[in-house]
Amino acid sequence: MATKRVNYTIVQGLRGFASIAVLLFHAIQGGHVPSILAALPFSLINDFFAVSVFFTLSGFVTAHGLAGVNMTPAMVGRFMLGRSIRLDPAYWASMLVAIAFVLLAAIVHGRIFHLPTIGELLAHVFYLQEMLGIPEINIVYWTLTYEFQFYLIFALSLTIRSRWMEGGTWALAMLSALGLVGTHWHGFFVEHWAVFYVGVIARRALDSQIARVGLALLVVALLCGSGFERMPALVALLLFVSAWTGWAETGLNWRWLQFLGAISYSLYLVHVPLMQAVDSIVHRLFGHGMAADLICLVLILAASITAAVLLYHAIERPSHRLARAIRSRPAPEPLILPTRPLPDAPPA
Numbered sequence: 001m002a003t004k005r006v007n008y009t010i011v012q013g014l015r016g017f018a019s020i021a022v023l024l025f026h027a028i029q030g031g032h033v034p035s036i037l038a039a040l041p042f043s044l045i046n047d048f049f050a051v052s053v054f055f056t057l058s059g060f061v062t063a064h065g066l067a068g069v070n071m072t073p074a075m076v077g078r079f080m081l082g083r084s085i086r087l088d089p090a091y092w093a094s095m096l097v098a099i100a101f102v103l104l105a106a107i108v109h110g111r112i113f114h115l116p117t118i119g120e121l122l123a124h125v126f127y128l129q130e131m132l133g134i135p136e137i138n139i140v141y142w143t144l145t146y147e148f149q150f151y152l153i154f155a156l157s158l159t160i161r162s163r164w165m166e167g168g169t170w171a172l173a174m175l176s177a178l179g180l181v182g183t184h185w186h187g188f189f190v191e192h193w194a195v196f197y198v199g200v201i202a203r204r205a206l207d208s209q210i211a212r213v214g215l216a217l218l219v220v221a222l223l224c225g226s227g228f229e230r231m232p233a234l235v236a237l238l239l240f241v242s243a244w245t246g247w248a249e250t251g252l253n254w255r256w257l258q259f260l261g262a263i264s265y266s267l268y269l270v271h272v273p274l275m276q277a278v279d280s281i282v283h284r285l286f287g288h289g290m291a292a293d294l295i296c297l298v299l300i301l302a303a304s305i306t307a308a309v310l311l312y313h314a315i316e317r318p319s320h321r322l323a324r325a326i327r328s329r330p331a332p333e334p335l336i337l338p339t340r341p342l343p344d345a346p347p348a
Contacts, residue, residue, distance in 0.1 A: 013252025
C-alpha cells in the first residue's frame with residue numbers, strides 16, 4: 001500500500017474513549033463514589049489498560065507522521081523541540097494547578113503542606129521523576145516520562161536507515177512483551193516499549209509485508225501478557241485493519257467523541273486534582289450515599305471537561321500553533337492535531 005498522509009478520525013475517537021475510561025476509573029475505583037462502586041455488578045477495567053492504549057496510539061501516529069521523513073540528527077532535534085512545545089506548556093500549567101489544589105486542601109483540612117523541592121520540580125519539568133524514583137506531583141504524570149522517551153528513542157532509531165535497526169527495535173519490543181527485558185528498569189522506556197512499538201509496526205504494516213509478519217508476532221506475544229499488554233494488541237489490530245480498509249479515515253467520527261479526543265491530553269492532565277476537590281465539596285454538602293455519589297460523578301465529569309476545554313484553548317492549542325509556526329520544511333506532519341476544528345463548547 002502506498003504511503004499517504006491522511007487524518008485518521010479513529011485515532012481521535014479512541015483517544016476520547018481512553019481519556020473518559022481513565023477519568024471514570026479514577027473516580028469510581030479511586031474511592032470518590034463508593035456507593036456506585038459497591039452497586040456495580042462487575043469490576044471496572046483497570047485504568048492502566050486505557051493508559052496503555054494511549055501509548056499504542058502514540059506509536060501509530062508518530063510512525064505515521066514521520067513516515068518518509070529523512071531523519072538526521074538535526075531533524076531529531078527539531079522533532080523533539082516540536083514535541084516539547086506541544087506538550088510542555090499544558091503539562092507545566094497542570095503542575096501549578098495540582099500544587100494549588102493540594103495547598104488549598106491542606107489549608108481547608110488544617111494539614112501541613114510541603115511544597116515540592118526545586119529538585120523535584122526540575123525532575124518533573126524534564127520528565128525524569130520516574131527514573132529518579134521521585135513521587136509524582138500528579139499521579140497521572142508517570143506516563144509522560146515514558147512518552148517522551150518513546151519519542152526520542154524512536155526518532156533516533158530513524159537516523160539509522162537499515163533493516164538491522166528496524167529489526168532491532170522490533171526485537172526489543174518482543175523481548176519487552178515477553179517480560180524478558182525491562183522488568184527491573186522502572187522508569188526507562190524499555191519497560192513499556194512493546195505497547196508503544198506495536199502501534200509503530202501497525203502503521204508500518206500498511207506499507208510492508210515483513211512488518212505485517214512482525215505485527216502478527218508482536219500481537220501474539222502481547223496477547224499472552226497482562227491486560228495492560230492485551231488491550232494495545234487489540235487496538236493495534238484495529239488500527240491496522242481500519243487503516244487498510246479506509247475506515248480509519250471516517251470511523252468513530254462522532255462530533256462529541258472527536259471533541260473528547262481533541263481535549264484528551266488536557267483532560268488527562270487536570271482531572272485528578274479536580275475530582276478530589278469535587279469529592280470533598282459534594283460529600284460535605286450532601287453527605288454519603290448513592291444520590292450524593294451520582295451528583296459527585298456528574299460534577300466530576302462536568303468540572304474536568306470544563307477545565308480541560310479551558311486549558312486546551314488557553315494553552316494547549318496555542319502551543320500547537322507555535323510548534324507549527326517555528327517548524328521549517330520539510331518536517332513531519334502534526335501528530336496531535338484534531339481531525340476537525342474543535343467546537344467552541346461541548347455539544348449537548
